[in-house]
Amino acid sequence: MQSSRRLFLRGLASLASAAGTATAVSAQQDHSAHTAPNPASPSTTAPSSTAPTPAAVSSRRQADARVVEVITPDVPKMPWRMENGVKVFDISVEHVRTEFIPGRVVDAWGFNGSVPGPTIEVTEGDRVRLVVENKLPEPFSMHWHGIEVPIEMDGMPGISQEPIAPGGRFVYEFTLAQNGTFFYHSHMAMQEMMGLIGLFIIHPRRPHTPYVDRDFGLILQEWSILPNNTIPNTLAMEFNWLTINGKAGPATTPMLVKLGERVRIRIVNLGMDHHPMHMHGHQFTVTGTEGGRIQTTAYEPGNTVLVGVAQARDIEFVAKNAGDWHLHCHLPHHMMNQMASMVGPLMTSRANLARPGTMESGLGIHDGHALSDAAGTAFGRAVNVGAEAERSVANMPLSTQAQAGAQTRGAPNTGMFPGYPQDMFMTMDREVEKPETYGLRPGWTGGTMGMMTIIRVLTPEMFDRIQEIKAGRGAQ
Numbered sequence: 001m002q003s004s005r006r007l008f009l010r011g012l013a014s015l016a017s018a019a020g021t022a023t024a025v026s027a028q029q030d031h032s033a034h035t036a037p038n039p040a041s042p043s044t045t046a047p048s049s050t051a052p053t054p055a056a057v058s059s060r061r062q063a064d065a066r067v068v069e070v071i072t073p074d075v076p077k078m079p080w081r082m083e084n085g086v087k088v089f090d091i092s093v094e095h096v097r098t099e100f101i102p103g104r105v106v107d108a109w110g111f112n113g114s115v116p117g118p119t120i121e122v123t124e125g126d127r128v129r130l131v132v133e134n135k136l137p138e139p140f141s142m143h144w145h146g147i148e149v150p151i152e153m154d155g156m157p158g159i160s161q162e163p164i165a166p167g168g169r170f171v172y173e174f175t176l177a178q179n180g181t182f183f184y185h186s187h188m189a190m191q192e193m194m195g196l197i198g199l200f201i202i203h204p205r206r207p208h209t210p211y212v213d214r215d216f217g218l219i220l221q222e223w224s225i226l227p228n229n230t231i232p233n234t235l236a237m238e239f240n241w242l243t244i245n246g247k248a249g250p251a252t253t254p255m256l257v258k259l260g261e262r263v264r265i266r267i268v269n270l271g272m273d274h275h276p277m278h279m280h281g282h283q284f285t286v287t288g289t290e291g292g293r294i295q296t297t298a299y300e301p302g303n304t305v306l307v308g309v310a311q312a313r314d315i316e317f318v319a320k321n322a323g324d325w326h327l328h329c330h331l332p333h334h335m336m337n338q339m340a341s342m343v344g345p346l347m348t349s350r351a352n353l354a355r356p357g358t359m360e361s362g363l364g365i366h367d368g369h370a371l372s373d374a375a376g377t378a379f380g381r382a383v384n385v386g387a388e389a390e391r392s393v394a395n396m397p398l399s400t401q402a403q404a405g406a407q408t409r410g411a412p413n414t415g416m417f418p419g420y421p422q423d424m425f426m427t428m429d430r431e432v433e434k435p436e437t438y439g440l441r442p443g444w445t446g447g448t449m450g451m452m453t454i455i456r457v458l459t460p461e462m463f464d465r466i467q468e469i470k471a472g473r474g475a476q
C-alpha cells in the first residue's frame with residue numbers, strides 16, 4: 001500500500017521529468033584552501049582559556065591576511081570584475097526554474113539563475129557598482145537591506161527612484177562603510193515572495209575575534225505552492241514549502257566542519273513568518289544582527305535564535321561535539337514538506353469530488369461542515385474517542401524499499417494516526433545523495449524535512465574523506 005502523499009510526490013516527479021531537468025545550483029563548494037590548515041587556531045589545539053604563546057600570536061596575525069570565505073550551501077557566489085577600483089556586479093533579475101527537493105519543480109524569480117540569488121561577498125571600504133537588469137514582466141527595484149547608501153541608491157520605487165521597467169536597467173553604486181551580514185532584495189513585496197533575495201556579506205577589514213575557521217550563510221524562505229502547480233501563490237497565507245538556501249530538507253546540503261573548529265553561521269529571514277532556529281549538540285553565542293557585530297558585553301548564550309522577518313543573526317560556537325546535528329526552525333509546521341491541509345488522504349480519498357467552497361466549511365475536510373459529526377472533533381486524528389467517523393487511511397506503511405532499510409524499527413504501522421501528512425516519515429536517502437551526505441545514518445532523510453539542515457562535526461579523517469569524494473566527482 002502506498003501513501004497518497006508518496007503518490008503525490010511521485011506525480012510531481014513525473015511532472016519534473018516531463019519538464020526537463022531543473023536548474024540545479026551547485027552544492028556546497030570546497031573552500032578548504034581558505035580555511036585549513038590553520039595551525040594557530042586555538043579551537044584546534046588547546047582550550048581557549050590557555051594563554052597563547054607569542055609564537056602563536058605571531059602566527060595568528062599572519063593568518064589575519066586571509067579572511068575565511070563564507071560558504072553558502074546550494075547557492076553560488078556572485079562573480080565580479082574590477083573596473084578602476086570599483087567592484088562591478090552584473091545582476092539579472094529573472095525567472096528561475098528550480099527544485100526544492102528532487103522532483104518538486106518550482107518556477108520562481110531569482111537572480112542570475114539562482115534562487116535565492118548568488119551571494120555578494122565584499123570587504124568594508126569597497127566601492128561597488130551593481131548593474132541591475134530587469135528581465136521580469138513587471139517593474140522592479142532593488143533594495144540593499146541594512147546598508148547605508150545615498151538616498152538615490154536605496155531602491156525605494158517612487159520615493160528614491162523610478163521603478164525599473166521590464167527590459168530596463170539601473171546602475172547602483174556606493175561605498176561600503178559597514179561590515180556584517182546584509183542582503184539585497186526586491187522592494188516590491190509580492191516579488192519578495194517569489195524568491196527575490198540574496199546575501200550581501202561585508203567582511204571587516206580585520207576579522208573579528210575570536211577568529212572563526214568556518215563561516216556559513218543561510219537564507220530562510222517560505223512558499224505557498226498549490227499541488228501540481230509550479231508557481232508560488234504570493235497571496236496565500238498557508239505556506240507548504242520552507243527552504244534554506246532554496247532547498248527543503250532533506251535536499252539542503254549539510255554544512256561540514258572539523259571537530260574543534262570555531263564556526264559562524266549567518267542566518268537571514270525574508271518571508272511572512274519568524275523562524276526560531278534551533279541547533280542541536282552545542283550552545284552558541286549570538287554575535288551579530290542585521291546591523292552588524294554585537295559588543296561582547298552583550299553576547300547571549302543560547303541554542304535557539306529567533307530570526308524575525310527582515311532580520312539577520314550571526315551565531316558562533318566551537319564544534320566540540322562530534323556528530324550530525326540538526327539546525328532547524330522549531331515551528332512544527334516548518335519541519336515538514338507539503339504542510340498544507342489539501343494534501344494527503346484528506347484530499348485524495350475523495351479525489352475528483354466537489355470541494356467545500358468556504359473558509360467555514362473548508363479546512364481540508366472533505367465531507368460536510370467543518371464542525372459536523374462527519375468531520376468529528378479530531379480533524380483527522382484518532383484520539384480514541386469521538387472520531388469514529390474517521391477511517392484509518394494511514395500514511396504508512398513505508399514503501400518496500402524503505403522497509404528494507406535500517407530505518408524501519410518495529411511494525412510499519414505501529415502507532416500511526418490516520419489521515420494527516422505530518423505523520424509521514426518518508427525516507428529519500430538515495431534521491432538526495434551527494435558527497436556531503438556520505439556516512440550519514442541510513443534513513444536520515446525521514447526526519448530532515450522543511451526548514452531543516454545538518455551541521456556535520458566530523459573527525460579530520462572523515463572530513464578529508466568527503467573532500468576526496470567531492471574531488472573525485474568533480475565540481476558539484
Ligand SMILES: [Cu+2]
Pocket residue numbers: 273274275276329330331334451
Ligand atoms: Cu519557521
